[in-house]
Amino acid sequence: MPRLSDQYNEDENRNSTQDLLWAHGIKATAPRIAVIDFLVQQDNPLSIGDINKKLPKYSTASIYRTLDVCIDKGLVNRVNIDRSRALFELTFGRKHHHHIICTDCGDMEDSEKCLPQDIEKTILSHSKKFSALSHHSLEFFGCCKKCDVHE
Amino acid sequence: MPRLSDQYNEDENRNSTQDLLWAHGIKATAPRIAVIDFLVQQDNPLSIGDINKKLPKYSTASIYRTLDVCIDKGLVNRVNIDRSRALFELTFGRKHHHHIICTDCGDMEDSEKCLPQDIEKTILSHSKKFSALSHHSLEFFGCCKKCDVHE
């Protein structure tokens, strides 16, 4: 699982984050750099609450706005798992992937297996309203091995 | 697209909804019957707000609780599309399906094309934390033909 922090040393970190934002057409401001720097360190997607708590220096509104713009520019991915948990992760430096979520404890694991290439064509050929697809959301649920034992 | 209302006449409707709830191990109370009766008529998944507005007679808390219990018992499916849109639809009387959502206007279409059967096995064979999957969530996004024209 490649991470941005693996590719740049600590001292250059700030600079590299700025470049990353620029490369996505996003102005490099303090809260944006902080959010991205934080997300880079994460293995799993995080909620807004998590990010907000970890970065009390910046206003909640800015965290929301930062995530919005980064999603818009394709630097961040939103994972919708349930009503009250929208989670966020960096797309940069990672292969396209999906998640397996434990229905019991909420623990997550990445899965790099994706849809077969031809499935979108098949779907479009049966669709009345759509002639092209831009992306998809695919998440798997199950009870993880740890929770399975405790039953 | 089969609907419960196709299978029972108007007069028997109340009774059939009661049976439907019972069959899922859910006590048949007034708000639950109302919610299910309403969902039966819908072609697309609805938000809590929609349901709540349509059924002012029942308390918001009951709508939430009804949906929670019905999801738990497998009678209702929650579709997570974005942060502020959790949508709900009946599972009963419908084939397992997914949705295509227009990123512009939010209009939706069902798609009965699902994942290939072997994909879950493949995923599990690569997974460290999971040995079984219970279900999945798969949604497609694109710009619908109507919106495509307006650009």
Add this chain to the structure above:
DNA sequence: ATAGTAGTTGCGAATAATTCTCAATTAAAG
């Protein structure tokens, strides 16, 4: 370097969404 400018921030208030509490009610079983 410096100044201009458009875009961004922080704050707190406004709004919306969700959960909670608990007394009163009711579905289902006996």
Add this chain to the structure above:
DNA sequence: CTTTAATTGAGAATTATTCGCAACTACTAT
């Protein structure tokens, strides 16, 4: 018909999200 455990409604409490606007700042062009 009675009993009982589960459910409801109402509103308060909590949490999540958005908004408005004056102050600030990253980037651009001098």
